[in-house]
Amino acid sequence: MSDGKEWYMEYEIHKNRPGLLGEVSSLLGVLGINILTINGVDHERRGLLVKSQNDGQMKQFLAAIEKMETIHLTKVRQPTLGDRLAVRHGRYIERDTGDRKTFRFSRDEIGLLVDFMAELFKMPAHLLLGIRGLPRVGKSESIIAASVSANKRWQFISSTLLKQTIRTRLSEDERSHDQIFVIDGAVSQRSGSESHWNLIRELMRLPVTKVIEHPDLFIKGTEFSMDTFDYIIELRSHREEKITNEMTTAPCFSWHYFNS
Known part of the structure; x- marks a missing residue:
């Protein structure tokens, strides 16, 4: 039948x-x-x-x-x-009409965002995702939750989730194609050494799933562009929040948010 x-x-x-x-x-x-x-x-x-x-x-x-x-x-x-x-969540994902690979979520849609990323992580294709959003809005936590939901392990290559992380090498068992590699573009640009960026470039060439926080900052001064990404996710505290970002001349990265 x-x-x-x-x-x-x-x-x-x-x-x-x-x-x-x-x-x-x-x-x-x-x-x-x-x-x-x-x-x-x-x-x-x-x-x-x-x-x-x-x-x-x-x-x-x-x-x-x-x-x-x-x-x-x-x-x-x-x-x-x-x-x-x-149908599962009772609402549609908001999608940018001008850039169809950009998807928008607000903080009250964290469950929907986690499900969305988990489904992407389960795909046989190894995708490159970028995620924008205010510090402490829930980006890293959503990535971890989606990895757990998809039954995948995760590796932070750069992060400030618990303390600043800057990886320069991976062991062989950490290079599994069944892992999610997470890069904080702001941290890598601010503090990453040449060996750290060599590791990033190696990962970018490998058929593994990668999620990059602050993708606009990540690509500055590199051979990568926004066209490199398969999906861009934007996470806001609330719907009306508009996100812009820039690298300032100060010794750290500054995010600027304007309410419409």
Whole structure:
């Protein structure tokens, strides 16, 4: 027997009334379409992950749902990572419309951020992630939590999480492809020696997953650019916070935040 095909569906509610969800669920059940997950993804929208045994079942469902005046089906597609997380958490990840590889989170969405990064860490491709945000907003803690969730080990190459860390070498057992390597771009730029940067360049060439905090500072004066990154994550204390950063002439890095 076929395992079937998963679909993501989303509909807008034009007129909410008791029993509406039951009608949609009943229709799916009558057609033999299994509901995997269902949740609200906005005040007026509901998202579903379903599985059909064949495309004919979905065609029947779409034909029937068009006749319902209380809802309007807006999305039917193979589920993306964002769709799965939206149904799981009840909200969509905010994505930069101008730079589609940039994803934005606020501190009250730490759970969503951890799930997002964990799913990226599980991918067979070894990705390079950059994460921006105010000091102590939760960047390093989110990386660790996502690593645990993805059942991966993590190695700090540079960090100030507990005390300043500047690594210049790794043992053979620390070079496993099943680890997440974490680099604080501000610390590396400020305090990194040539041997530290040689290690970073070696890691950048290896097929391993790397997460770089303060990516804009990390690339300054290096051969790397923002195009090097597969994903950019921005973590804010609150939605209205705007992030800019620059390397000052002072002996440390200064982050400047402006509220709109």
